[in-house]
Amino acid sequence: MKKIIKNTFILMGITIIAGMLLGLVYEITKAPIAKAQEAAKQEAYQQVLSEAETFIEDTTFDSEKATSLVSEAGYSDDITEVVIGKDANGKEIGYVITVTSHDGYGGDISISVGIQLDGTVKGIEMLKISETAGLGMKAAETDFKDQFKDKNVEKFTYTKNGESGDDKIDAISGATITTSAVTNAVDAALVYFQNMLGGSVNE
Numbered sequence: 748m749k750k751i752i753k754n755t756f757i758l759m760g761i762t763i764i765a766g767m768l769l770g771l772v773y774e775i776t777k778a779p780i781a782k783a784q785e786a787a788k789q790e791a792y793q794q795v796l797s798e799a800e801t802f803i804e805d806t807t808f809d810s811e812k813a814t815s816l817v818s819e820a821g822y823s824d825d826i827t828e829v830v831i832g833k834d835a836n837g838k839e840i841g842y843v844i845t846v847t848s849h850d851g852y853g854g855d856i857s858i859s860v861g862i863q864l865d866g867t868v869k870g871i872e873m874l875k876i877s878e879t880a881g882l883g884m885k886a887a888e889t890d891f892k893d894q895f896k897d898k899n900v901e902k903f904t905y906t907k908n909g910e911s912g913d914d915k916i917d918a919i920s921g922a923t924i925t926t927s928a929v930t931n932a933v934d935a936a937l938v939y940f941q942n943m944l945g946g947s948v949n950e
Contacts, residue, residue, distance in 0.1 A: 788859070788874065792830060792843045795861030795870035799832030799840055816942055817935045824848045824935040829944075832861070840864060842944055844936040845874065850928040853877040856886075858929065860895075860936035864945075867899040871933055883925030891919060895933055901941075902934045 792802045813826035828845040841863040848856045857875035862868055873887045885891055895903065900914040905926045907918045918926040 788845075791859040791872040791874055792832070792861070794872045795859050796832040796841050796843050796863075797861075797869070798834060800835045801833050801837075802830040802843060803833065805829040805831050805842070813939055813943070817938055820935070820938045822931055822935040822938065823850060824932050826935065826939050827857070829939075841869065842940060844939055846932040846936050847875075848928040848932040848935075850924070850931065851876070851878060852883050852922070852924040852928075853879060856925075856928050856932065858932045858936075860933055862936065862940050862944075865899065866937075866940065867897060868895050868933065868937070870896050871929075878922065878925045882919065883922040885919045885922065886925050886929050891917075891929075900937075902937055903930050905930045 789802065792799070796802075808826075808829040810826065813829075817824055817826060825847045826844060827847050830843045831839055832841045832843060834840050841861060844860045844862065846858050846860060848858070850856075854877050855875060856873070856878070859872045859874055860868060861870045871892050873892075876884065876887050878884045878886060894916045898913045903914050903916050905916040905918045905923070907923070909917065916926065916930050
C-alpha cells in the first residue's frame with residue numbers, strides 16, 4: 748500500500764514538473780512566435796500592396812458587421828483584419844483585407860488581398876493553406892495568384908474551360924474546391940471594400 752502511495756506521489760510530482768516545464772517553454776517561445784507571425788503578415792502586406800511603405804490598423808473595422816455583410820452577399824468567409832496602406836508621404840493608397848475561407852478541401856485558407864483605392868486588386872497572398880500537395884497547393888503558386896493581380900472587377904468567377912476575361916480565373920486541374928474557396932475569399936474582400944471602404948467613391 749505504501750509503495751502505491753509513493754508511486755502515486757512520484758507520478759504527481761513528474762506531472763507537475765512536466766506541466767511547469769511546458770508552461771516555461773510556452774512563455775519563452777510565445778514572443779518569438781508572435782514576432783515571426785507579425786513579420787510574415789507584414790511581408791504578405793508588402794507583397795499584395797507593394798507601393799505602400801507603411802501599414803496601419805483600420806480602427807473602424809468591425810468583425811461582426813463584416814461577417815454580416817459578407818454573409819448577406821452569399822459568402823461564408825470571415826473578414827478577420829483590415830489594414831490601411833500608406834505611401835512614403837503618408838498618403839492612403841489602399842487596403843489589405845485578410846479573409847479566412849472555411850471551404851478549403853484541407854481546412855481553412857487565410858488570404859491577404861491588396862486592393863487599391865480605385866478597387867483594383869493588386870495581389871493576393873496565402874497566410875495559411877494546407878491543401879493537397881500537387882493539386883490544391885498550386886493555389887499558393889505565382890501562376891495562380893497572379894490571375895487576380897491588377898484586375899479591377901466587381902467580382903471574380905472561376906472557369907474550367909479557359910474562358911477569357913479579367914473576371915475569369917482558370918480553375919486548378921483536379922482542385923476546383925480549392926479554386927472556389929480562394930476565388931470566393933477574394934470576392935468577399937471585394938464585397939467588404941465596395942460596401943465599407945468607399946468602393947467606386949474612391950475612384
